[in-house]
Amino acid sequence: MKALLLAAGEGRRLGYHKMLRSIAGRSMIFWTLDSLTAAGFLPKDIIVVIGYNSSQTEGVLKSYDASLNVAKNPDYKNEMFSSIKTGISFVPESCNHVLVALGDQPLVKPETIKAILEKGNPLKVVQPTYNGKRHHPLLIPRSLIEAIRRAPI
Template structure:
């Protein structure tokens, strides 16, 4: 089954003080790290949505993954929902499913992505869980993409579409990933301490 990768990396990182795509962890921009994980997991094609500091981020992406499809979301300032819509519009028709990854979740490994992708179906939704708690990544089968895009708005990505659904598959990934996200310099310092 063909699973495309969709990396949302457009945000300005207001609480971080710099766009998250360009934040470095272990001397590597988060966007580079995420694209490598998607590539190693077998996601293809890989679509990355940029917005803040797009010119700089495009250069980083082209160095990290020349095969990545770059989309600059025209309304990225409106929030994650707009980035998700722009990214889903760029996913080729040949993809049976799309795995969505957020650039500020550097603890999601290629192993976690591959495990969740392996459970995907064109008509289903599967997400990673951490000791039973839902998190990322999320894989949407092709049949859900239009509805996910329609439900996304402002700073609400797929959360509204997922809320209250009883048909979402769960794949445990806590043994190969962490659900930590990097929103602030303190979050980044904590992750650097864990990895150091």
């Protein structure tokens, strides 16, 4: 299984590059990576999709763990789907599920991620809900991975 960590955005609403923003002395994205690894993902199984300020972001990511996979989205100014599609291109065809997490959600608990993984379903997307609303991260089954590969941007 692979995890896509979407971290391509500019942080326009905030006015700064939020993925590299320091929280308690560490980049925000490091906290999100910690949640993924605590949930059982090895760094080599995480594909971080970057775009804005990609050179600096890639350098910071390599300082976290050099075995992370980094995918550059040249169309990062488009909707999130362009980043998902970029990341999916790095997922092996044999992969049954892919977890899609957002780099700017450092407070997602590893237990939440584990629960999503345990509910994996070959026919539908699995995602957590809170107060009746769906949220990230989400688990995409193989059939949708293939549909995303074929979809136009």
